[in-house]
Amino acid sequence: MAASESDKDFVVFDRVQKSYDGEQLVVKDLNLNIGKGEFLTMLGPSGSGKTTCLMMLAGFETATHGDILLGGKPINNIPPHKRGIGMVFQNYALFPHMTVGENLSFPLEVRNMSKSVREQKVKDALDMVQMGDFAGRRPAQLSGGQQQRIALARALVFEPQLVLMDEPLGALDKQLREHMQYEIKHLHERLGVTVVYVTHDQSEALTMSDRVAVFEDGRIQQLSSPDDLYERPENAFVAQFIGENNKLFGKVEAITKGVATVKLPMGGVVKAKAVNCEHGQDTTLSIRPERVKLGASKSSNATDAKVLELIYLGDHIRCRMNVHGNEDFVVKVPNAAGHKHLTVGETTTVSWLAEDCRALDA
Template identity: 55%
Template sequence: MREPRSPRASLDPPGDVVRFRGVRKTYDGRRLVVDDLDLAIRRGEFLTLLGPSGSGKTSTLMMLAGFEPVSSGSIELDGRAIDHLPPARRGIGMVFQNYALFPHMSVGENIAFPLDVRKLARSEIAARVGRMLDLMKLEGLADRRPAQLSGGQQQRVALARALVFEPKLVLLDEPLGALDKQLREHLQYEIKHIHRRLGVTMVYVTHDQSEALTMSDRIAVFAEGRIQQLAAPQTLYHEPATDFVAGFIGENNRLRARVVEAARGGLVAALETGEGRIRAVTAGIATVGEPVSLWVRPEAVVLDPAPGTVDNELVGRLCETTFTGDHVRLRVETGGSDAFVLKLHGRRTEASLEAGRPIRIGFCAGDCRAIASST
């Protein structure tokens, strides 16, 4: 197989390729869907814009692509303002959720289209299209029409068309949303490997947390038009900065409490229900008397912990047991919550875990994160 040539973007100097400076977006002149966005996108990174519907992530991508104007502020590409430029003059590759392939063109013609528009020589077009067909595992499909392809093959064609003209930046708007779960997960890894191989900057929009955690170098978590936290996937998962991020990224348990002791990096908080005190690490400076949310991941919770193995213990009532294949999921009523979850991995049977029975659980202080309560 021929080795595809890396795009010119990978030869550019390090630094930020895109900058949003105080960008706002409103569609009705009243409500801001993007509110004072300041964001720097690093050259060569895979950045995901993640958030629920209406959070501002897609509007941010559309402004960067040029399909929506900014209401105020500016967007720069390689230090040059692009707010006034139409999409075709920004030199940005784009992959849409519905792929937007030309149905009357063959696979090869679809991939070649950006090169035809730029009036490259026929020999150069043929060489680039050939490299993309190899890279995307589309050999032998150049003469087929999009309707003759599977959803995964159409997605590869759309990505090849976005990459073939060697852009500095590729934008992907939920490109896997229309695919079934197994194919979607397979293509997540394919896109990630292509990104690493070519080194082009990619900005990816999704509402799927698992997809974002799997694919990204960094994730910008959006809510109500603002970035709540921008960090690597591991940091977002283990060190959320706000209640929203803690509750949105992955499955998490929340207990409400009030600080009774505070020290650098840690605290002791009394549960609002009066069921006891919990030791935790803290996301910021804690003040005695301050209300906090205590967050602990289901996989960090131990059933019937041995004496001295955990910092925190709670008793409760088992509400529900669910077998999911690779683990057993327990839902427990404890600490003022009837939706406290823990996961038991391995081959442990759930036969003795009957709903309604008393249950004892525990977790370490380092696995419990205290965040100043937002409500």
């Protein structure tokens, strides 16, 4: 029993705060437990505090208040090189004067491993990232994607229990980036290592993580699995930051059995799941574009919609409409047989179920 408890709390941030100037807090009272073997992503816009948290865990920044624990032991006063943590950065941070093999051997030499052990570990790590033939090359002779693979191998070569990654795919092009996302995910599954990953790219966070902590203004706004984050955002910031989202603003007229009746400024009324709202208060309604249907259906919020713009995207048509006065209301219409073809300027009907619409904070 004790082992499984400690596994759940492999990395712990306990009431951690960080200030650079003694006045303004960049991280505010952070409490976070990360399980052993978990892939946790810290996601948020620039300046939200996510990278600062990673740097405190790595030991490059010190917490102003609170404790950080690794495997049950406080690490606040342990220098970075003694924490036994693997690191991968966006700029690779490879030594340019060393070969790929020497770059990987370096963290093993620091740990006083014998030459034969080092050679075997370097070979294994290079094979793991499919770079076995590149040991004799210099970083300058490699492409960006290859350099990132080497940086990944170097972070894993000494078999750390924890690997930290700070925007590691930020410098890669879209296609390579997506490919590397799956590769890192599969490596994580195979090795069972704990990964804390920082990004501002929401699709990256949804693709790779077991859980995602969404940061804004130095606090975690929501900590959930990727599907929970997308399907069940707890506040308007998370709904807006994760995926595409249609917003309508109104006032809560009533809440009955968890369903809010919301009156809109132009007179329309919408039924929505009451998540983070109170009777008589203003609210933000959140509806995902793929949950909106063309045409009216029973037990749903049907309303007139004027087609303003159609963008062809292959598998679907992105249709921008005026719905209840919001001219940026997006509906994704599948590009499939049997689907109605719309024209710009026409008025049609759209609808969505009350449970697919969330009434959140104003």
